[in-house]
Amino acid sequence: MINKFRNLPLRIKMASISLFVNMLVFLINIVLLLAMNNMSDKIDTVYQANLQLNEISSAINDVQDSMTEYLDTKTSDSLEKYYISSQAFTELIETLGSSITESRQGRMERSIKSMADTYLDEVSQTIDAKRGRNIEKYRTRYEEATRLYGYINTYIYSLNNEQFKENSENYREMLTAFGRFEVMGNVIMVVVIIATTLLILRLTTSLIRPLRSLTTMANRVAKGDFEVSTVPVNSTDEIGIVTKAFNKMVVSIQDYIEKMKQSAETERMLKEKELMMETHLKDAQLKYLQAQINPHFLFNTLNAGAQLAMMEGADKTYEYVQVMAEFFRYNVKKGSRNVTIGEELELVDNYIYILNVRFSGEIHYEKEVDQNLLNVEMPSMILQPIVENCVNHGIREMMGEGKIKMSVYSLDNTACIRIEDNGAGMDEKTVENLKNGRPTSEKKDSNGIGMDNVYARLKLFTETDDCFSIESDGPGKGSRFTIYLDIKDRAEV
């Protein structure tokens, strides 16, 4: 029932509460009114009996008077009067009780009734005797009747007195009872009013409560706190509907904010990466172009030189020029695309050959390559700058035989490319600088791509910081560069 009530529309709820309370008050009012009415009726009837007795008294007077008048005058008028009055009297005494009761009034009523019957009989005999001119008889009858008349009157009078006494007592009792009832009624009314007020207060509070909690939540949302818990819905009335709508709204706002945050984050990441890649590549290319003014032209002229050397039969020159052309062509060909480890290694081979021709076999280049890893992808122009760095900073400044060792091997799904030299080595500070990407003192004869650039591009490519390590046991003890590439990822790409 309560649940049914809870699900009623608000206005019906309000209406039913007020209806219920009003009905209750009305009911109690009706009961009180009925009681009061009943009591006043009772009070009315208290003196009813006295009135009746008075009527009987005046009726018997009429009978006696009309009889006497008839006896005196013997007019038909008085006879008619007698008939009418005796009829009225007979009717009246019929209303009297005829049982022998415990109460004196009942018994007296019975006596009056009985005496009245005798009296009427006596009177009618008197009249008959008068009509029959039986003077002796009507005189004795008349005396008899008159005596009875006196007795009856005394009885009526006594009964009247008796009743009046009792009625007065009843009346007093009734008045006190009435007073008590009035007080009781008032007390009950007051209690009812208090109780109904409490009831209304209670019911309306329970109606308004969800509205209040809704307001509190709405205020929190308005202040920007979207982390509010949903407001409980207990009913399907208007408040319930509003609460549900509010809950939905809060949830969808929360969802929306979450989505916005995520997409902004990814977009930002993408843009940043793209931008970085572009910047570094541009930087590398710019430096490369500055260095090789026009690799196409150089490459073509070198090719022409190689053909000339072949025609002249200078095989060594031909080979040298050919390798040089290959070296330059690598830059033209690969440009900004990613390359394989094999291609990078080929470039290093060419570079070492060129250097050895230039410096007449000063550099001992050693290779130890896992052939399975040759197809692993990596950014272009990485290994050559490192080797160049080894030659320029390591081997060139040392006395004796310079050695460079290139190792390509796999280590837990990672392709490792290590480049060692036995050159000058570095102190810890230099190692640290190189690691942090700070350029060391520039040398004019390098082809321009610094270690910082290499490192930055590697980081962008692998998306980790641990893609490159530089080690040195100290000045004069050589350096070691290692690149770590994720095999699987790259192979799949």
Place this chain on the structure above:
Amino acid sequence: MIDTIKVLEEDLKKELKHLNMITIWGITGILAVLTGLLIVLFLSFNKTLGRKASDKTYDKYYVMITDDPSSSFWQSVYTSALAEAKKQNAYIEMIADNLSRDYSQTELMEIAISSGADGIVVTAGEMEGMKELIDRAHAAGIPVITLLNDNAQSERLSFVGIANYNLGREYGKLLIEMVDSKTFPGDTVNVTVLLDAGIEDSGQSVLAFAIQDAVKMDQAEHIRRKPIEIELAAVDASNTFSVEESVRNLFLGGKENIPDIVICLNENDTNSVYQMVVDYNEVGQVNILGYYDSDTILKGIERDVIYATLSVDTDQMGKYCIDALTEYYEMGNTSQYFTADSYVIKKSNVGEYRKEELNDQ
């Protein structure tokens, strides 16, 4: 953490809801109880008012007519008669009690006959015109019982009384006992027997005769004693104060005319004489033989003002009246005479008598 808080919140909400329901139902309950209470109050109030209307009813209505309805003697008879009548589902009434006018017993007889009584108990059997009235009642089918004073010539159903002659003999014995035990100043002992004037009360006459008889017989045996002079004095009981006046006359005739012993044959006379003796300071000089055992009379005995009293068993008397009427209605007839017991109360047994009375109550 949040889950626990949520669970706690749910619990709290449930509890609050529960509490809310309890208050709502509680208040509704209070209101219901109040309404119920009001209705019950209303009904009970109605019942109190209505109670007077419902009244026990009886089959038969008897009327008792006595000379002095307010005397404790007749009240005692009436009370016992009423108690007995109620047992037989009848009601007996002393109609003179209810009426605003004083009527003579003959008038009351007329009233009783015409008011449809089922039986009449009347004491003034000897009164003039009573025979005719009793006969009239009989003709109307109303049985009449004469009480204490008979009217043997009439058509009365039964007589309930005392054995007057025996009672008179008792008085005589008491009188002689008193004369023997006390000293009297004069040559003769003057005794006055108070009789009701105006009523040819054969009962009292028999009584007085029996007293004289007893005294004569005694004097025949014991000549040495002072002679006892018995005088009959009429007490006028025709109106309210005449008894007192008549008795006073006894004491106004000079010292020598005041009797030594006064014998009273009804309660009223006894009370009056008792009062006069006290008033005229004749205690010790005037001795009283009383009648009936009212509280005043018993006190008189205890104070030595009244020598003795003869009491009639009033309970028995009342009961016999009703018995006679009941028997008449059940069997069609009943015995003509009922005699109630009588006994002497003197100073020696008054205490015992009172105790018995208390026990009876």
